[in-house]
Amino acid sequence: MNTDAMPDLVIQAKQLSRHFGELKAIDKLDLNIDKNRIYGFLGPNGCGKTTAIRMLTGLLKPTSGEIQVLGLSLPKDAEKLRLRMGYMTQKFSLYNDLTVKENLQFIAKIYGISGTAQKSRIDELLSIYGLNQKQQQLAASMSGGQRQRLALAAATLHKPDLLFLDEPTSAVDPENRREFWEQLFDLCDQGTSILVSTHYMDEAERCHKLAILEDGVKRADGTPEQLMNNIAAHVVEIEAEGLRHLKQQLVTLPDIVTAAQLGARLRVLIKNTVSDPIGFLEHHTDIESNKFTIVRPSLEDVFIACTGSSRQ
Numbered sequence: 001m002n003t004d005a006m007p008d009l010v011i012q013a014k015q016l017s018r019h020f021g022e023l024k025a026i027d028k029l030d031l032n033i034d035k036n037r038i039y040g041f042l043g044p045n046g047c048g049k050t051t052a053i054r055m056l057t058g059l060l061k062p063t064s065g066e067i068q069v070l071g072l073s074l075p076k077d078a079e080k081l082r083l084r085m086g087y088m089t090q091k092f093s094l095y096n097d098l099t100v101k102e103n104l105q106f107i108a109k110i111y112g113i114s115g116t117a118q119k120s121r122i123d124e125l126l127s128i129y130g131l132n133q134k135q136q137q138l139a140a141s142m143s144g145g146q147r148q149r150l151a152l153a154a155a156t157l158h159k160p161d162l163l164f165l166d167e168p169t170s171a172v173d174p175e176n177r178r179e180f181w182e183q184l185f186d187l188c189d190q191g192t193s194i195l196v197s198t199h200y201m202d203e204a205e206r207c208h209k210l211a212i213l214e215d216g217v218k219r220a221d222g223t224p225e226q227l228m229n230n231i232a233a234h235v236v237e238i239e240a241e242g243l244r245h246l247k248q249q250l251v252t253l254p255d256i257v258t259a260a261q262l263g264a265r266l267r268v269l270i271k272n273t274v275s276d277p278i279g280f281l282e283h284h285t286d287i288e289s290n291k292f293t294i295v296r297p298s299l300e301d302v303f304i305a306c307t308g309s310s311r312q
């Protein structure tokens with residue numbers, strides 16, 4: 001692969017596939033991920049996010065395809081990459097029976113950081129991640145948010161150029177998630193490129209760019225704005241009585257992608273091959289046109305329109 005033509009890419013993958021027997025966990029994935037940005041993998045459980053990340057970190061050999069990460073060819077140069085990347089896995093991978101500080105000391109040793117350099121880096125991390133008061137506490141006794149901050153401190157201890165985060169916030173509350181994302185933007189600001197997987201729409205919306213994955217296949221990619229502007233559907237909200245019945249009626253129509261109730265409104269996605277969505281709804285229902293409002297698509301609408309998660 002010619003990387004000279006695109007020097008600002010930290011990850012390039014071409015036709016990357018990984019099969020487990022008959023299962024295509026990742027199928028012909030192409031990726032071009034920019035330096036110094038946060039890139040997201042959005043998709044449901046089992047869509048292949050972890051498999052893709054494990055191949056991009058050099059931990060799992062692809063069945064076929066090419067990978068360049070930070071200019072290194074994988075899996076050949078996996079060992080060289082190890083020192084330049086951080087990886088926060090889905091499961092808490094630190095030692096429960098070590099204290100916060102001992103965990104960080106252990107990780108520092110793995111990266112060959114010792115003496116005053118180790119002490120000052122650990123002090124810095126304890127302060128950045130609000131763990132100063134907790135440094136003598138066993139990792140096992142920390143809250144979900146604290147464990148997550150410790151895991152991020154450990155993954156960034158050696159100041160990696162590229163950070164992989166696999167569903168990092170699935171075990172934390174919304175406030176801790178928001179705080180965590182502030183920390184990711186701080187890291188990005190300081191020059192770290194980040195790839196994060198998630199199944200939360202609000203997290204995906206925070207990424208500079210993202211790929212929507214389903215069944216091992218990339219269904220769409222781009223900035224959240226591009227994805228929302230290019231959605232292949234009209235989004236119409238209906239405020240009327242009898243929404244449960246209306247929904248059942250609408251989802252039988254082939255041009256309806258999905259219909260989902262949000263309180264007193266029904267949010268309907270209509271294929272954009274239908275040129276006049278309001279006229280279409282008037283024709284197929286007995287509801288007056290002033291009850292219909294065309295609204296701006298959300299990332300969730302994009303997700304539904306480009307995956308099979310429709311017609312609930």
Ligand SMILES: Nc1ncnc2c1ncn2[C@@H]1O[C@H](COP(=O)(O)OP(=O)(O)OP(=O)(O)O)[C@@H](O)[C@H]1O
Nearest residue numbers: 020023025043044045046047048049050051052167
């Ligand atoms: N070592 C393996 N052997 C066999 N099948 C596997 C293996 N690893 C993953 N798979 C399968 O590959 C598919 C993708 O799994 P993967 O863990 O990559 O998905 P994911 O999107 O990360 O989901 P989750 O968030 O649940 O981990 C799943 O069907 C999974 O069962």
